[in-house]
Amino acid sequence: MGDVVAMSRLQICGALLLTTLLGVPGVCRGQSPPLLGQSPALLPETPVTDVPSGTSPTDAASLGLAGTEVHAELPDAPGEQIGGVITGTVLDPNGAEIKGALVKVQGLESKKEHASTTDATGSFRFDAIEPGRFKVTITAAGFASWVSAEMVLGPNEGLVVPVVQLRIASATTDVEVTLTQHDIAEEQIKAQERQRVLGVVPNFWVSYVWDAAPLTAGQKFKLALRSAVDPVSFVGAAFGAGLEMWQKDYVGYGNGAQGFFTRMGASYGDGFNSSMIAGAILPSVLHQDPRYFYKGKGSIRSRALYALSTIAVCKGDNGKWQPNYSNIFGNLASAGLSNSYYPPANRGVKLTFDNWAIGTASGAVGNLIQEFLIKKISRGVPKQTGP
DSSP: OHHHHHHHHHHHHHHHHHHHHHHOHHHHTTOOOOOTTOOGGGSOOOOEEOOOTTOOHHHHHHTTOTTOEEOOOOOOOOOOOOOEEEEEEEEOTTSOBOTTOEEEEEETTTOOEEEEEOOTTSEEEEEEEOSEEEEEEEEOTTBOOEEOOOEEEOTTOEEEOOOEEOOBOOOOOOOOOOOOHHHHHHHHHHHHTTOEETTTEEOTTEESBTTOOOOOHHHHHHHHHHHHTSHHHHHHHHHHHHHHHHTTOOGGGOSHHHHHHHHHHHHHHHHHHHHHIIIIIHHHHHTBOOSEEOOOOSOHHHHHHHHHHTTTEEEBTTSOEEEOHHHHHHHHHHHHHGGGTSOGGGOSHHHHHHHHHHHHHHHHHHHHHHHHTGGGGEESOOSSOBO
């Protein structure tokens, strides 16, 4: 009987304990269970108050919130890092580090540009670079600029640019060349001295450049002397001497070798005097151009009249057409000078005017031949000719 009573008491106590645990709300809310024999509704409930985020219990007490349960909001977790890192090293041609080189990273999509300089070790580093395609440009004083090929940087990626070895910048000097009229004329004279009929006979007195630069006095003498001492001039004088001996002209020179070389000297003297007086001395004094300017365009009649007119009309050094006093009086002076070395029987006014007429007529015929024939059989003639 006693065992039964003891068992009944144990069952009653267990039932009361189970009832207490299942029926008291305070236990589920983290509160102390009610005392035995006390109703749960009579227990004081701890108030729950929201306070500003980050408020500590001490701050809560100072705000008069003692005994209040603090529910502080936790700070947001940091966002995901998506920027990349770019690093590299810059060296000179000898492999030494370059300090202070300017490094730029330019995004090809974002168009953003980041700039930095290399440190004492020649290294550079860029953090939080936007992902995507980009290029790296490196410049340094005394070195040629370097631009990378297109590179791609992914999110949270670290990219190392291959070691950049800058080249020494090449030295460039801008030189402004100003050609004077003298320089241009000098080049044109050189071109004229390459003009030869059939590649042999000199054709130096013709300009195929219509607006050629005017010649200085020195250039006029140079051109006249160059023409006079050309080997073909001596050959021409020898041919003329032989022709005079065959026709028995100027018998006062005699016959044989002496007569031939005397005639040759006189013939060469006529050409030399004409070149120097009509081609250099008078043109320098009167500021006239002794050259024949090839026309090459227009009707045959207009070209023929132009060629014949040039024995009396010439270009001045100022580019304007004017009476050709150099040619007229030059031929006359040269013919008068021939009286000093021609045989006494042939000297006189008649010799002077005969030689002048021959020189003038040969000049007119020579200009006609220049205008219509010589250019076609000459070498060294420029492609662009005439006005």
